[in-house]
Amino acid sequence: MLDIQAIAARLAVLEHQQAIRVCINRYMALCDRLDADTPLDELAGLFTEEAVWEGKGARYAGRFGGYRGREAIRGMFSTYMRTPAHFALNVHFLTSEVIDVQESIAMGCWTMLQTSTFSDGASHLNAARLSVRFELDEGVWRMAHFQTENLFSRPVSGWDSDALLPVPTSAS
Numbered sequence: 166m167l168d169i170q171a172i173a174a175r176l177a178v179l180e181h182q183q184a185i186r187v188c189i190n191r192y193m194a195l196c197d198r199l200d201a202d203t204p205l206d207e208l209a210g211l212f213t214e215e216a217v218w219e220g221k222g223a224r225y226a227g228r229f230g231g232y233r234g235r236e237a238i239r240g241m242f243s244t245y246m247r248t249p250a251h252f253a254l255n256v257h258f259l260t261s262e263v264i265d266v267q268e269s270i271a272m273g274c275w276t277m278l279q280t281s282t283f284s285d286g287a288s289h290l291n292a293a294r295l296s297v298r299f300e301l302d303e304g305v306w307r308m309a310h311f312q313t314e315n316l317f318s319r320p321v322s323g324w325d326s327d328a329l330l331p332v333p334t335s336a337s
Contacts, residue, residue, distance in 0.1 A: 181266045184306045185273055185299050192308070193257040199242070200250035209239035213302050213309045221314035225293070229313070254282040254324055259295075269301035270309075277313070280324055288323050292316040 188211055195208045212218070218238045220229030232238045245251050261276040279291040298310040 178266050181271065181301075181306065182264045185264050185266075185271055186262075188299065188306050188308065189259065189273060189275070189295075189297065193259065197252075197255050197257055198250075199245040199252060199255070201246050201248045203242070203246055205239060205243060205246060208242055209235050211308055212238050212311070213300050213307045216307070216309050216311070218308075218311045219313075221312050224315040224318060225313055249284045251284060252281055253284055253286070254280070254288075256280050271299040271306070273297045273299060276316070282324055286323070288321050289318065290321050291318045 192208070192211050195203060195211075212235050214235050215233070216235055216238060217231065217233050218241065219231035220226050232241050256279070258278040258280075259275040260278070262273070263275075264271060264273045273295070274297075275295045277291075277293045277295050279293070280288075281291070282288040293313045293315050296310075296312045296314075297308055299306050300309040302309075
């Protein structure tokens with residue numbers, strides 16, 4: 166016999182997980198193009214009013230520090246809103262996702278790879294572990310505690326090149 170309530174509860178968890186994915190994906194998309202035209206209200210709105218954003222570990226705690234409250238997080242991101250943009254190229258890749266939903270609170274964990282070229286032409290490759298607590302806030306999932314911890318970081322040569330992509334030639 167079908168337990169409609171159990172199925173509805175399972176469906177709700179899946180819908181919450183998807184909404185959390187949309188939130189973190191939008192955050193990354195906005196971070197990919199941080200510049201003077203970034204919609205700062207939208208970016209800040211992805212966080213709860215009392216949210217915490219913090220770098221963890223030896224590399225990120227010192228470089229990024231921590232910010233408490235939506236307005237402080239907004240202030241941190243506003244430093245990237247300039248011309249020329251801090252990033253000439255910036256792409257975040259998320260993988261190894263785990264999202265655990267418990268009613269109106271959820272924990273999400275990802276491994277992140279970030280490829281960046283800065284306005285000065287230098288390029289960098291970073292990997293980090295993200296641990297993010299989300300809260301259901303006025304019917305919307307928002308980040309309540311965002312932690313990023315560096316796994317490795319290194320300068321690299323440029324990411325983008327005009328060189329032709331190697332492809333196999335057809336056999337005649």
